[in-house]
Amino acid sequence: MFIKTFRIKKKAGTAVLVVMLSLLVITAVFIARAASGRADIYRLKTESDRQAFISEMGWQADKEYDECKVVLIPEKWNDVYKKYNELQKEQGFDLEKYKGKTCEIYSYRVHNYPGFEDSEDVYISLYICDNVLIGGDVCSRRLDGFMQGLKRSS
Numbered sequence: 001m002f003i004k005t006f007r008i009k010k011k012a013g014t015a016v017l018v019v020m021l022s023l024l025v026i027t028a029v030f031i032a033r034a035a036s037g038r039a040d041i042y043r044l045k046t047e048s049d050r051q052a053f054i055s056e057m058g059w060q061a062d063k064e065y066d067e068c069k070v071v072l073i074p075e076k077w078n079d080v081y082k083k084y085n086e087l088q089k090e091q092g093f094d095l096e097k098y099k100g101k102t103c104e105i106y107s108y109r110v111h112n113y114p115g116f117e118d119s120e121d122v123y124i125s126l127y128i129c130d131n132v133l134i135g136g137d138v139c140s141r142r143l144d145g146f147m148q149g150l151k152r153s154s
Contacts (some may be wrong), residue, residue: 003010028109040092042133050106050126057123061108068106075100084098084137091149093135095127099142103129110138113154 019023044050047064054061070122073095085095113122121142127135139147 017121030060031117042149043129043131044126044128044133046142050108052107053126056125057124057150059138061110064108065106066109068104069102070102070104072102073098087137087149088135089146091151093133095135098129100127103127103134112138113138121145126150139144 003127027141042049042053044053050065051063054072077085078098081095087093104127106128107123108126110122110124111117113119116122121140122138123141124138125136126133137147138150138152139145
């Protein structure tokens, strides 16, 4: 029977321990982020960036936005904002940290929503703050309309 021992200098052992702990922490952060449902960070600086994102979500939309408005996300929310933020959280976004900030909302007419093809009633809206997508929805502007997340269902 052979027994082999290793001697590690204190500095080298400490360095190995620090590296291993760092890797463990990084892994834990990535797992927590994935488990939290956090949306990917989309930088949508240009019209082509927005068009590519819309296509990635499964939608066919007008090649230019129908409307772009600058809005202030209020500091205090009513029930409508709270309910809307619930939808955003389901998609991995959260508008809480944008309270009191302005953002642009780009709206595009959608051409391939099931049951509404070539209708002028369905739009995708992208909420963008400092060129980063912070939320959005697909909705019908009809009186009896609907609202859903950005990704098209299969």
